[in-house]
Amino acid sequence: MPDTLPVPIEILLVEDNPGDARLTREALRDAKVRNNLYVVPDGVEALAFLQRQGKHAAAPKPDLILLDLNLPKKDGREVLEEIKQNDEFRHIPVVILTTSQAEKDIIESYRLRANAFVTKPVDLEQFLKVVRSIEHFWLEIVKLSRI
Amino acid sequence: MNAVAGGVPIEVLLVEDSADDAALTRRALDQGKVRNRVHHVTSGVEALARLRRQGRFADAPPPDLILLDLNLPGMDGRELLRIIKADERLRHIPVVVVTGSEVDADVLSSYQQHANAYVKKPIATKEFLEAVNSIEQFWLQIVRLP
Numbered sequence: 001m002p003d004t005l006p007v008p009i010e011i012l013l014v015e016d017n018p019g020d021a022r023l024t025r026e027a028l029r030d031a032k033v034r035n036n037l038y039v040v041p042d043g044v045e046a047l048a049f050l051q052r053q054g055k056h057a058a059a060p061k062p063d064l065i066l067l068d069l070n071l072p073k074k075d076g077r078e079v080l081e082e083i084k085q086n087d088e089f090r091h092i093p094v095v096i097l098t099t100s101q102a103e104k105d106i107i108e109s110y111r112l113r114a115n116a117f118v119t120k121p122v123d124l125e126q127f128l129k130v131v132r133s134i135e136h137f138w139l140e141i142v143k144l145s146r147i
Numbered sequence: 148m149n150a151v152a153g154g155v156p157i158e159v160l161l162v163e164d165s166a167d168d169a170a171l172t173r174r175a176l177d178q179g180k181v182r183n184r185v186h187h188v189t190s191g192v193e194a195l196a197r198l199r200r201q202g203r204f205a206d207a208p209p210p211d212l213i214l215l216d217l218n219l220p221g222m223d224g225r226e227l228l229r230i231i232k233a234d235e236r237l238r239h240i241p242v243v244v245v246t247g248s249e250v251d252a253d254v255l256s257s258y259q260q261h262a263n264a265y266v267k268k269p270i271a272t273k274e275f276l277e278a279v280n281s282i283e284q285f286w287l288q289i290v291r292l293p
Contacts, residue, residue: 084261091258107293110239115263117291130289137285141278143265145255 007146008034009139012062014046014079015039015097016071020120020127024066024097027131033139038062043074047082050089062092063144066134067114069098069105077112084113091145095134156182157287160210162194162227163187163245164219171272172214172245175279181287186210191222195230198237210240211292214282215262217246217253225256232261239293243282 011028015021021039028037038059040046046067049056065083069076076096083089093115098105101119109117118134121127138144159176163169173185186207188194194215197204213231217224224244231237241263246253249267257265266282269275286292 087259090261091255093258093264101291106291107239110241110293113261116241116285117293118289119291133285133289137264137281137289141266141281141285143249143254143267145251145258145265 008036009064009144010060010062011035011037011064011066012046012049013037013039013066014041014043014071014076015066015068016041017068020068023124023127024131027128028135031132031135031139033135035135035139036060042072043076043079045073046071046079047074050083063146064138065092065094066097067094069096069100069109077108080109080112080114093138093142093144095138097130097134154182156184157212157292158208158210159183159185160194160197160213161185161187162189162191162213162219162224163216164189165216168216168268168275171275172279175276176283179280179283179287181283183283183287189219191219191224191227194227195222198231212286213240213242214245215242217244217248217257225253225260228257228260228262241286241290241292243286245278245282 013024025037028035040049048054049059052059067076080094083094096109096114096117097120099120106117118130121130161169161172169187176183176185188197196202197207200207215224228242244257244262244265245268247268254265266278269278
């Protein structure tokens with residue numbers, strides 16, 4: 001298992017549904033590994049966060065990105081593609097977290113280099129279980145590249 | 148979630164040259180909730196032949212998930228990862244690197260070469276089994292595989 005890192009893991013959540021964002025925050029608050037969650041509501045702002053533009057000038061470089069697919073302004077597929085084509089960001093794991101379970105979205109996301117594709121359960125308890133499972137795997141088991 | 152306990156088994160390709168580590172991985176996956184079949188190969192060349200269904204692998208099912216060691220005889224895991232992720236017919240298959248290395252350069256370059264996740268193999272047996280259990284829980288129970 002990875003050592004408990006002294007520095008908190010920085011997580012960027014790109015999610016336009018405030019309810020889902022709130023639930024994700026609640027599930028991550030109880031995590032064993034210290035983490036900071038930043039939420040942006042659309043694809044344009046996600047890229048601004050990564051590039052530290054405008055009000056995101058002091059934003060940390062995220063260690064992990066949780067990305068919804070269906071987003072206003074710029075959708076998750078475009079954001080994913082831009083992250084994975086950018087030498088500065090492509091090493092950052094991107095976990096797709098979406099209500100979609102369409103085969104087309106799954107295969108397209110993996111082709112665009114999503115690190116994992118997770119369907120958001122509608123049921124509250126299941127939703128929390130899924131976020132905790134993401135937390136357990138990506139924060140406690142995986143070795144992230146923190147540069 | 149892949150709630151298909153009784154459905155079609157998930158095909159896992161394990162690329163691992165250590166017989167001990169392969170046996171432990173198989174044991175942990177056998178105990179998983181989701182039905183799966185582990186196909187074990189010991190080298191990068193053999194893994195690629197299987198993925199491309201060459202020779203004796205003509206009828207091999209395509210894997211749903213690949214667990215890849217980095218340090219392998221002959222073609223190593225780094226090279227194999229690069230080939231898989233550059234191949235239009237293979238690059239959608241999730242590759243979880245499971246390796247003894249925790250060198251920062253290996254972690255970074257694996258992610259840059261589009262490894263889906265990087266897991267450092269714990270040395271102690273109990274922790275090794277727990278790590279494989281966690282891989283099983285996330286990749287077989289939570290993730291939607293292509």
